[in-house]
Amino acid sequence: MARTVWDSTVGKKTVMAVSGLVMLLYLVVHMIGNLKIFFGTGEFNGYAHWLRTVGEPFMHYEWTLWLVRVVLVVAVVAHAVSAYQLSRRDIKARPSKYVHKKKRASYATRTMRWGGIILGLFIVWHILDLTTGTVHSGGFETGKPYQNVVDTFSTWYGNVIYIVAVLAVGMHVRHGFWSAAQTLGAGSRTRDRALKTVANVLALLLTVGFVAVPVGVMTGVVS
Amino acid sequence: MKLTLRVWRQKNADAEGAMSTYEVDGISPDMSFLEMLDTLNEELILEGEEPVAFDHDCREGICGACSLVINGDAHGPERTTTCQLHMRSFEDGDTIDVEPWRAAAFPVVKDLVVDRSAFDRIIQAGGYITAPTGAAPEAHATPVPKPDADFAFEHAECIGCGACVAACPNGAAMLFTSAKVNHLNVLPQGAPERETRVLDMVAQMDDEGFGGCTLAGECATACPKGIPLVSITSMNKEWLRATRKAAKR
């Protein structure tokens, strides 16, 4: 079965849809967690610590977090590899362009591709910035995420990179959620409006929720 | 009406092609687009030039032979086939670009004519119900609920023109394939081959070098018969169902 799925364009799209939904679920949780920053250093840092102790005593320290990380890495890789392979295939399937150019709805397709690439690069920066601290702007300290976040959004480029990425997330989710529903066969004529509304609401909530943090830092609400 | 046409000319499959410019005059708004091309061709023949090759046959919008991208739109600006597009949809003095369907799976044969045999092979892979002549039970033996019959009909309306592929930014044949899968899979007569049909047809579609679906929706906008985009969703569902069932076996 794995073979049939991976060898088929429809199958690969299914992989993209499922991995995308996994990441979407993660994003929602992540966004909610981020908002704790507005309740002060203690609550935010405490939340960050809790993330490492979830599941104890059954799970050892950080086991759950690593489990989530593994799932996420699998999802990201599966999503990216299928997207890359499908895109390669799509471009090959349409080798000559029309001479008469038109503005097309392939807008969605193109923003998905570019948005995906932007998000891929962002994830790398984001981890190096706030997880490992490798490229962090201030003095990165493990266990003090509140300060680390404030440091990042105190630089102009930190804000720019983050806000661009968040907008990309919004657009990606907006087409991606609806698209995943179609790929998984959940769409129908009667359900189409509802699915599009859910996609739009999700996209809007995620954008606003994520953008709130840098805006908070910039406006001094968070410092 | 007086028009400037820019038409894709390509001697044969191996030759390089390019747009050529022609002026046509005395075009009536009542002419169909193909009759306008007929007029151009009559002039070209008398000038000793080769007429523009294009596919056409029934000229009433049902055979699916005609296939032109007009000003970037498959079948032109109206939602119909090229043969049912009339010159009144254009203005006097317009410049009109005419190009063939573009897709790796539809190589150009000559000028505006392309090879769509990939569609035939997708049907051959499973777009049928195995019912040898003479083996049929009495027609009323199996009632078909009217909504299912209507659903089947709406998908069976596909004329196999290939506009969906031409319009798709990925050169995908999902709308064409889904139309046939949905037509046959919803009927009780199609049930015994329901799983193999969708799996085999999708596999053949991939083998022909069509692209994948990114749900851009251009196919459904271009479809002269109004096959909806959601038809692809239904096929995806059939495909997943068939894959799960195949895995269980």
Added chain:
Amino acid sequence: MTTYADYTTGEPVADTKAPAGPVNERWDTRRFEAKLVNPANRRKQTVIVVGTGLAGGSAGATLAEQGYRVVQFCYQDSPRRAHSIAAQGGINAAKNYRNDGDSIHRLFYDTVKGGDFRSRESNVHRLAQISVEIIDQCVAQGVPFAREYGGLLDTRSFGGVQVSRTFYARGQTGQQLLLGAYQALSRQIAAGGIEMHPRTEMLDLIVVDGRARGIVARDLITGKIGTYFADAVVLASGGYGNVFYLSTNAMNSNATAVWRAHRRGAYFANPCFTQIHPTCIPRTGDHQSKLTLMSESLRNDGRIWVPKAKGDDRPPNKIPEDERDYYLERIYPSFGNLVPRDIASRAAKNVCDEGRGVGPGGQGVYLDFADAIKRMGREAVEAKYGNLFDMYQRITDEDPYKVPMRIYPAVHYTMGGLWVDYDLQTTIPGLFAIGEANFSDHGANRLGASALMQGLADGYFVLPATINDYLARNPHKDEVDDAHPVVQEVLAETEDRLNLLLSVDGDRTPDSFHRELGELMWEFCGMARTDSGLRKALERIPQIREEFWRRIKVPGTGEEFNQSLEKANRIVDYLELAELMCLDALHRAESCGGHFREESQTPDGEAARKDDEFGYAAAWEFTGTGEAPTLHKEDLVFEYVHPTQRSYA
């Protein structure tokens, strides 16, 4: 000087295959008497099928299912595009699902009578019997016929018959039936039973030792002329309505396959029987390339009229009621607008000839829905005819809800074709003709929704049963190949013909000749024919032919995709076939069905048949281009349905 009109009458021709006995047992008897081919030996027998419409598609699929090696051809890029796809109305079958008194015998009776007593009873009865099986077969294939809420099949009454026996799939019945056949064909192509050659056009027939052994065909992409050999050849190449240039046929539908077969010895029967459909969209100008039909169901609610005064060019809404002539209601008070196709067509021609036609060129009459909209409401009209109104509006840019439609008759179907016996075999052993290509079961006039029935009956059921008999009795021991002198000769003739077309390099396009021929045929061999008109046409056609070979211009070469060459080569055959049509129309000095001779009418202007003189099918034998052909009569015997004069007044 011998003219084409000086034909000779030869020996009568008879159908020797239909068994004697009661008409309802003949098909069973024939099937039992026909020899069978051992299943193991079928793989060794090759059958060529030309055409992939309802007849060809169903025949190819069925023969391959039986185990024969089928080699099939179509000129289109895909077998799915054959012109059967354009049939709108429906398909008749004597299922009697409505319990309204229908039966096989009634369908048989209606068809013989509708054909104006110029068809063969045995064949028509078989057609009515098989009609029932066709519906079963198509449903099993997944053809999405219209259904009722209970899930059972819906039917409607069609073409003026009093029972509801027409099965339909909205206005696209032909499309759905054809796709069913195409899918069956596709299954066999995938299984290796059929070698399919799309974009390949038959240009000649190979007859060796008196038997059809193969064809010469041109690959339309590469231009390569190839030979294909077989144990039997089946022509399912459709009708010849395109002789008229403007018709409802597809642009590339052509008569080359049947005409070339005729030239090689197959008799051509009743070529003058053409059906002219009354409800087509009129032409808009000289640029018109083809005509579009609208379902005649429109006549159920629309009223047909023209202005009373000649040359009245006021817009229709400005013409007061008392200045309108509802001529069908006036002349045929009991049937009104629902008179049969031929009568409605001729009446339209008459009023237009009087100078009372409407629209550009005065070639049209109004079909007015104003009363229907007033009576039923716009919504009801929309529900019933919405798609037809949309189609009309798209083509004419006029809103039929506000302005009356304009309609005019157009050539639609040809009842004539290659003469075949009960086995559908032509006068060349091993050459079969099915569907519209044969002269078939419709006599002088075809009833609505019967063309689809006949095409599928021939292809699914009749031919696959009867061809066995020929193949079983004629096992070919001797192989034929390109080296055979006959093959060499046919090949050379074909190549010479194409080379000649390319080399004339004149100053007229193929279309200009086609249009000229079409106008001549429409004028003199169209809806109403006269002795003098037909003689004029017979004089003119050889002149056009001569001019054609002097002035034709075909650009390009033969070794490439060349649509001008394809077209020109088809016109070569039209120019000969047209002559035979006119001759047949001239010799048949009676009116019957689609053939109306002005000299032969009743005092009130209706068609008058002459059964004593013309109660036969006219089968013509080719003797040479421009040479007078030989007429062979097949006497028609009516044991069950006795000839009566039609009356609709």
